Amino acid sequence: MSKTSALDLASGLGGKIRKEQVKSAVDQYENYHEIYGGEVESRTSNYADLANKYYDLVTSFCEYGWGESFHFGSRWQGETLRESLKRHEHFLALQLGLKKGMKVLDVGCGIGGPLREIARFSSASVTGLNNNAYQISRCKELNFSVGLSETCNFVKVVSVKDLAEDSPLPWYLPLDSQFSLNGFRLTRLGRFITHMLVKTLECLHVAPQGSLRVSSFLETAADGLVKGAKEGIFTPIFFVLARKPLDNQAEI
Ligand SMILES: C[S@@+](CC[C@H](N)C(=O)[O-])C[C@H]1O[C@@H](n2cnc3c(N)ncnc32)[C@H](O)[C@@H]1O
Numbered sequence: 001m002s003k004t005s006a007l008d009l010a011s012g013l014g015g016k017i018r019k020e021q022v023k024s025a026v027d028q029y030e031n032y033h034e035i036y037g038g039e040v041e042s043r044t045s046n047y048a049d050l051a052n053k054y055y056d057l058v059t060s061f062c063e064y065g066w067g068e069s070f071h072f073g074s075r076w077q078g079e080t081l082r083e084s085l086k087r088h089e090h091f092l093a094l095q096l097g098l099k100k101g102m103k104v105l106d107v108g109c110g111i112g113g114p115l116r117e118i119a120r121f122s123s124a125s126v127t128g129l130n131n132n133a134y135q136i137s138r139c140k141e142l143n144f145s146v147g148l149s150e151t152c153n154f155v156k157v158v159s160v161k162d163l164a165e166d167s168p169l170p171w172y173l174p175l176d177s178q179f180s181l182n183g184f185r186l187t188r189l190g191r192f193i194t195h196m197l198v199k200t201l202e203c204l205h206v207a208p209q210g211s212l213r214v215s216s217f218l219e220t221a222a223d224g225l226v227k228g229a230k231e232g233i234f235t236p237i238f239f240v241l242a243r244k245p246l247d248n249q250a251e252i
Pocket residue numbers: 051055068069070071107108109110111112113114129130131132135157160
């Protein structure tokens with residue numbers, strides 16, 4: 001059964017955190033943030049703890065206030081929030097062409113609202129991927145209550161790794177070099193030459209009209225990637241390892 005009463009909110013608050021430790025978890029969660037004096041380094045190195053505390057602390061509020069599906073959707077006049085979210089989930093299932101016998105992975109499945117609706121609507125089997133043990137336990141309870149335990153299951157994220165961190169050379173180096181013999185076209189000079197070449201080819205009607213603008217927006221994207229990498233806010237190589245939670249273990 002969905003937990004929607006104020007008592008459910010209170011009893012679920014804190015997720016897998018023991019009740020007497022909720023207050024200190026809130027302190028720790030807040031202290032990760034800059035306005036409470038937290039440092040980027042600490043947020044980055046404790047990413048899993050930060051994310052888990054957040055979801056342990058907020059999930060029962062989301063379920064209480066928003067329902068089983070934690071997303072948004074377009075909404076028509078006269079349509080309830082719940083109806084609009086379900087319509088959005090049906091839309092996704094139709095766009096994906098889901099049918100009985102198909103298997104789908106729902107990455108970041110929350111407590112499984114969309115997963116259940118899509119599984120019932122399409123008869124496909126859906127596996128939910130999540131990093132939070134409390135949300136997975138709610139998924140399992142709710143799936144059981146609607147008879148979906150056999151068709152849908154869950155995997156829990158074991159580790160998330162930014163593979164770019166361990167790269168001996170920065171991954172963005174090809175886009176940031178002034179000069180390189182083996183990747184000249186990607187260097188700043190090489191890209192400038194390509195840009196001028198495309199401009200000329202477009203003027204001569206060899207390349208279609210609009211080619212230079214494509215070159216320009218790729219150039220903007222390349223600069224953005226390099227800047228994002230240098231500021232440590234973007235990585236292109238994210239590796240997620242997940243596995244089914246062991247039945248007798250709440251946490252992995
Ligand atoms: C906004 S909620 C959306 C949940 C669900 N898709 C829905 O619409 O109801 C985001 C979800 O992503 C999950 N999540 C966040 N970071 C994750 C990660 N690194 N690996 C797996 N799941 C993650 C959270 O636990 C949460 O369930």
